[in-house]
Amino acid sequence: MTAKRTSVRPLAPATSYADQWGFAPVLPQTPTADNASSCFNWFQPGDTTRGQGEAASIRAMVAYAVAGFGTGE
16 A cells, blocks of 8 residues: 555654665554554454464565565665
8 A cells, every 4th residue: 555645744754764864664554444543453462463463464564665675784
């Protein structure tokens, strides 16, 4: 999912630090279909178990960013 420029504007400090220090931020977001408040279900045991639920979603986002932008090695 690609964020619209207006949706990341409140995150400008985070993105400017990324530009300054040379890293690609991962700005996770979840649709209201998954959670009415658009929040991650960090409080559900099945969503915090390694390889499942939200933990797996965030890992996938990081893997996507690394594949698309590389690493700082």
